[in-house]
Amino acid sequence: xxxxxxxxxxxxxxxxxxxxxxxxxxxxxxxxxxxxxxxxxxxxxxxxxxxxxxxxxxxxxxxxxxxxxxxxxxxxxxxxxxxxxxxxxxxxxxxxxxxxxxxxxxxxxxxxxxxxxxxxxxxxxxxxxxxxxxxxxxxxxxxxxxxxxxxxxxxxxxxxxxxxxxxxxxxxxxxxxxxxxxxxxxxxxxxxxxxxxxxxxxxxxxxxxxxxxxxxxxxxxxxxxxxxxxxxxxxxxxxxxxxxxxxxxxxxxxxxxxxxxxxxxxxxxxxxxxxxxxxxxxxxxxxxxxxxxxxxxxxxxxxxxxxxxxxxxxxxxxxxxxxxxxxxxxxxxxxxxxxxxxxxxxxxxxxxxxxxxxxxxxxxxxxxxxxxxxxxxxxxxxxxxxxxxxxxxxxxxxxxxxxxxxxxxxxxxxxx
Amino acid sequence: xxxxxxxxxxxxxxxxxxxxxxxxxxxxxxxxxxxxxxxxxxxxxxxxxxxxxxxxxxxxxxxxxxxxxxxxxxxxxxxxxxxxxxxxxxxxxxxxxxxxxxxxxxxxxxxxxxxxxxxxxxxxxxxxxxxxxxxxxxxxxxxxxxxxxxxxxxxxxxxxxxxxxxxxxxxxxxxxxxxxxxxxxxxxxxxxxxxxxxxxxxxxxxxxxxxxxxxxxxxxxxxxxxxxxxxxxxxxxxxxxxxxxxxxxxxxxxxxxxxxxxxxxxxxxxxxxxxxxxxxxxxxxxxxxxxxxxxxxxxxxxxxxxxxxxxxxxxxxxxxxxxxxxxxxxxxxxxxxxxxxxxxxxxxxxxxxxxxxxxxxxxxxxxxxxxxxx
Numbered sequence: 001x002x003x004x005x006x007x008x009x010x011x012x013x014x015x016x017x018x019x020x021x022x023x024x025x026x027x028x029x030x031x032x033x034x035x036x037x038x039x040x041x042x043x044x045x046x047x048x049x050x051x052x053x054x055x056x057x058x059x060x061x062x063x064x065x066x067x068x069x070x071x072x073x074x075x076x077x078x079x080x081x082x083x084x085x086x087x088x089x090x091x092x093x094x095x096x097x098x099x100x101x102x103x104x105x106x107x108x109x110x111x112x113x114x115x116x117x118x119x120x121x122x123x124x125x126x127x128x129x130x131x132x133x134x135x136x137x138x139x140x141x142x143x144x145x146x147x148x149x150x151x152x153x154x155x156x157x158x159x160x161x162x163x164x165x166x167x168x169x170x171x172x173x174x175x176x177x178x179x180x181x182x183x184x185x186x187x188x189x190x191x192x193x194x195x196x197x198x199x200x201x202x203x204x205x206x207x208x209x210x211x212x213x214x215x216x217x218x219x220x221x222x223x224x225x226x227x228x229x230x231x232x233x234x235x236x237x238x239x240x241x242x243x244x245x246x247x248x249x250x251x252x253x254x255x256x257x258x259x260x261x262x263x264x265x266x267x268x269x270x271x272x273x274x275x276x277x278x279x280x281x282x283x284x285x286x287x288x289x290x291x292x293x294x295x296x297x298x299x300x301x302x303x304x305x306x307x308x309x310x311x312x313x314x315x316x317x318x319x320x321x322x323x324x325x326x327x328x329x330x331x332x333x334x335x336x337x338x339x340x341x342x343x344x345x346x347x348x349x350x351x352x353x354x355x356x357x358x359x360x361x362x363x364x365x366x367x368x369x370x371x372x373x374x375x376x377x378x379x380x381x382x383x384x385x386x387x388x389x390x391x392x393x394x395x396x397x398x399x400x401x402x403x404x405x406x407x408x409x410x411x412x413x414x415x416x
Numbered sequence: 417x418x419x420x421x422x423x424x425x426x427x428x429x430x431x432x433x434x435x436x437x438x439x440x441x442x443x444x445x446x447x448x449x450x451x452x453x454x455x456x457x458x459x460x461x462x463x464x465x466x467x468x469x470x471x472x473x474x475x476x477x478x479x480x481x482x483x484x485x486x487x488x489x490x491x492x493x494x495x496x497x498x499x500x501x502x503x504x505x506x507x508x509x510x511x512x513x514x515x516x517x518x519x520x521x522x523x524x525x526x527x528x529x530x531x532x533x534x535x536x537x538x539x540x541x542x543x544x545x546x547x548x549x550x551x552x553x554x555x556x557x558x559x560x561x562x563x564x565x566x567x568x569x570x571x572x573x574x575x576x577x578x579x580x581x582x583x584x585x586x587x588x589x590x591x592x593x594x595x596x597x598x599x600x601x602x603x604x605x606x607x608x609x610x611x612x613x614x615x616x617x618x619x620x621x622x623x624x625x626x627x628x629x630x631x632x633x634x635x636x637x638x639x640x641x642x643x644x645x646x647x648x649x650x651x652x653x654x655x656x657x658x659x660x661x662x663x664x665x666x667x668x669x670x671x672x673x674x675x676x677x678x679x680x681x682x683x684x685x686x687x688x689x690x691x692x693x694x695x696x697x698x699x700x701x702x703x704x705x706x707x708x709x710x711x712x713x714x715x716x717x718x719x720x721x722x723x724x725x726x727x728x729x730x731x732x733x734x735x736x737x738x739x740x741x742x743x744x745x746x747x748x749x750x751x752x753x754x755x756x757x758x759x760x761x762x763x764x765x766x767x768x769x770x771x772x773x774x775x776x777x778x779x780x781x782x783x784x785x786x787x788x789x790x
Contacts, residue, residue: 330533333444333485403532 009339010385012283014214014317014378015163015191016343021216021261021379028218028257038250039239048252055259059223062259062266063210064199071224071242072255076190076211078246079224080110082235083186083207084157086245088118090231091154091184098154102127102145102183104137104169105361111157111188112357124154128361134299134313135167135362143177150181158185160192160208164345164358164374165298166318168196175204184230190214190222194265195273195315206230210262212254216379217261221254265379276377277301277316279386283375284319286390291397294321297359297372317377320345322364326371326400334399335373338392340385345374371404417536418442419586422522423476423484425469427609428541428589430476431601435588436539437480443539445477445484448526450493451620472609479606489525496520498620505630508683509767510659512732513618514573523577527584537586543568545590546582547777558582560711562776564593572732575771575781578709627657627665639688641668644681644697655688661698661763668692679763698763701756702790703728705770705782708743708750712779717743727773728754730764730784737761741772741779752782755790 004020011019020028036048053067060067073079084101091098101115105128118124127145130138137158146153156178161168171187178185184206192198194215200208207230211222224246226232238247265272280301287294297320299313323331328344335342345356359369375389419441421433437443447470470486477484497516504511527538543563550556560582563569577585592598595614602610617624634656641650650668652658658666662680672678672694679698682691710717717723720742727736738758744751754770764787772779 329485329487330529333483334533336483337444399533403529 006380007341009341010388011380012340012342012375012377012385012389014381015345015374015376017213017219018216018378019380020218020257021264023264024212024217024257024261027260028253031253031256034252036252038252039241048250051252051256052250055255058259058263059210060225062262063193063208063225064201064203065208065225066201066228068228068243069200069225071226071246072250072258073222073224073242073246074220074251075213075222076108076188076209077110078235079209079211079222080108080157080186080188081114082224082232082246083209083226084111084114084155085118085235086232087155087184087186087207087230088122088124089233092122093233094231097152099123100125100127100149100153102129102142102153102156104129104131104158106131106135106162106164106167106358107157107159108163108188108190111159111186115157129158131167131361133362135162135165135297135358136299136313137169137174139170139173139177142174146177146181146183150183153178153181153183156183156185158187160187160189160198161196161315161318162298162358163191164356164372165320165362166191166315166376167298168192168313168315171203171205179204191315191318193262194269195276195317196312197269200225207232212258212261215261215265217258218254221251221258223258268379272379273316276381277312279377279381279383280316280319282383283377283386283389286386287319287321287375287393290390290393291323293325294323294397295368296321297362297364317381319375319377321373321375322359322368323371323373323397323400324368326397326404328370328372330400330403331371331373331396334396335389335392338388338396340389340392342389343374343376345372371400418534419444419537419539420526420530420535421445421482421539422526422541423447423473424541425472425476425609425612426541426615427599427602427607427612428543430473430480430541430607430609431598431605432539432541432588433476433482434480434601434605434607436586437482439588443480443482444535445473445480445482446526446530447473447484447486448493448521449486449488449490450521451490472612476607476609479608487526487529489521492525493517493521493620496525502630502633504767505656506634506685507767508655508685510765511767512573512769513620514732515576515769518573519576523581523585527581531584537584539586539588541589542570542574542587543589543592544571544574544587545776546585546587557713560778561590562773562778563590565595568595570732571773571776571778572729572769572771575711575778576709576769579711582711630654630657637688639690641666641690641692643672643678644691644693649678649692652690655683655685655690658683658690660765666690666692695762699760700762700764700787700789701760703730703752703754703756703764703770703787704746704785705752705754706746706749706785708752708780708782710743710750710780717741717780720744723772723774723779725774726779728756729771729773730761730768736773739772743780746785750782751785752780760789761787 004025006019036044038048038052056067056070059070101124115126119126158169158174175185186207187205188209190211206227208225213219234245236247355366355369419436423429423445500516501513545561547559547561562571599610621629637654640648658680678692681693681697722740722742724740728739729736739756742753768784771781
């Protein structure tokens with residue numbers, strides 16, 4: 001058995017993907033060595049089906065859901081597509097007036113792009129809900145939109161926690177407002193699970209996206225949790241697996257491994273979250289010490305007892321900075337060559353780093369948004385990782401600033 | 417040395433990067449994104465700008481085991497190379513965007529950024545040689561020389577970079593005598609781009625349709641085509657799309673009175689008029705070039721005396737012709753006077769790059785300001 005390992009050096013990109021846990025890897029390998037299609041009726045099929053259903057029960061228990069609410073998918077992007085398109089089509093079938101799709105401006109592209117695809121192909125109207133300077137949803141804007149157009153809204157999708165700046169969204173408030181108008185709510189919780197408490201039933205959401213590889217499980221498996229009364233049309237058609245909304249032979253090893261990793265991470269969460277927050281605070285203080293000009297983006301990590309989530313406004317494992325005068329790609333390269341792996345945090349389209357739509361929605365000017373770096377901590381992170389970053393940072397930032405000036409646009413006055 | 421290998425996704429830059437790795441340098445591959453809205457797949461004979469090309473570069477870097485990054489230089493490219501291309505055509509001149517790209521992008525934006533990030537040199541897949549000479553007092557000078565591969569020689573488009581930048585440039589393919597040899601080297605190393613077709617077109621002009629590109633960007637500006645006596649002989653969509661020496665695509669309805677072929681002999685943008693005339697009006701033997709950049713040391717050209725035994729070349733794939741050249745100044749900036757001493761040249765347009773050679777060695781470069789029969 002191979003022992004799973006974190007990448008060499010200081011791996012500060014757990015929001016991109018996490019090392020698999022040993023138990024998850026063992027479960028995967030054990031299950032991959034067995035033969036059986038969970039849809040087959042003979043004994044091999046029954047064994048596979050049993051593994052899937054045990055996993056379904058485990059996933060449901062870990063997330064405060066009922067087993068019948070768990071739809072296994074190939075991961076976060078598929079779950080988001082199923083939720084946005086499936087709920088839109090399902091709602092429109094029963095009430096054709098419901099064409100408006102409300103999404104926060106800081107959603108992941110796996111939510112934004114299906115929504116805009118519906119606008120281009122299915123007559124949907126997309127409303128981008130604004131956020132404040134910390135990336136937190138403007139509830140007044142949501143309320144106003146629902147008051148004015150409540151009976152035209154198909155669904156609302158607001159992520160549980162932002163993948164770039166770690167902002168926790170007021171999901172319960174969103175649910176309360178939306179349900180007053182009979183509007184279902186989807187939330188993408190891929191970054192939240194394992195870092196903050198996520199309870200599907202208690203949150204009141206109608207659908208929720210989770211994925212395995214952000215919490216110590218394998219890449220390529222996840223789930224959409226969906227209430228049984230939620231109108232949901234299929235995106236993948238075929239053999240009718242998973243309530244008929246997600247056809248395809250079930251990936252038994254991945255599902256088993258996902259369930260194991262999820263149970264492990266949820267059990268460890270209270271202790272781990274505290275450790276991550278302490279490490280994150282060390283990182284934030286270290287970065288500020290190494291570069292006094294660095295600007296922390298997203299909410300103040302200090303716990304705010306008054307926030308809707310009860311204790312905090314930000315994921316414990318997330319820190320995000322902009323470094324004025326430096327470009328994210330220069331910082332990334334220099335840190336990588338110093339053995340520190342981080343992310344610019346923004347979507348990379350066609351291999352070209354674009355200024356983050358999240359930062360722009362928060363009101364960060366484009367030039368500043370170009371100098372962004374996200375540091376994300378996870379189960380394998382150590383104080384040494386953080387210290388290695390802090391030690392490398394002064395020279396990295398100095399060099400990136402020197403390079404940032406020469407590669408800035410030549411046109412007078414900078415970018416428009 | 418720490419070397420940044422510029423990797424377009426083509427076979428030349430991949431082999432250049434491989435040679436830099438094998439020479440023992442610490443190499444990082446960088447693909448320059450020169451457009452924000454790139455096509456998914458390569459089309460026509462453009463070879464550098466699609467997402468497929470970026471993927472080819474990434475794959476080559478994987479095979480070589482070097483880090484690989486994409487740097488977004490698209491704004492800088494638009495603001496320098498594309499803007500210059502448009503304004504030069506608009507002013508009735510004929511630009512060479514590859515020269516401007518080397519000047520402003522590869523050996524300025526990329527090289528300066530690389531230097532700031534701690535790299536010692538930028539390696540590219542150009543066909544040209546850097547010859548290093550050490551004087552008896554220990555001073556080292558670098559000379560830019562033609563590639564032994566006449567067909568592929570790119571010293572013409574590199575001459576613009578000047579000595580400081582040449583000192584930080586590396587052309588690992590400089591000694592290769594044929595493209596087939598480069599392809600063989602690629603294949604030997606398992607680089608999948610070994611059989612990728614060559615690129616010829618201007619990378620930002622789709623389908624090689626320069627006139628269509630100019631019309632899209634500059635708009636239609638109908639005007640007259642006149643002969644040298646001032647008679648209107650045709651119409652055009654925009655004088656900017658014509659270049660001195662051009663014969664094809666004039667769209668003249670009736671033949672000249674004498675039945676001889678007509679060429680563009682002047683593009684008058686102030687009146688949006690294209691002037692056509694017989695071939696002999698295109699012959700020139702005197703040229704003034706501005707924006708002069710000297711790779712040769714000042715003691716070789718600095719006293720304003722005529723350099724007698726040189727050749728000049730005014731097109732990327734044109735033949736060099738015998739000339740004498742002297743350094744001058746025009747409006748306070750370095751310039752060149754050129755007298756052709758052998759046969760005259762035909763169709764030298766303002767805006768073209770003029771490179772001065774002595775044998776295989778590049779002495780300097782300027783941009784044609786005007787050309788005439790002396």
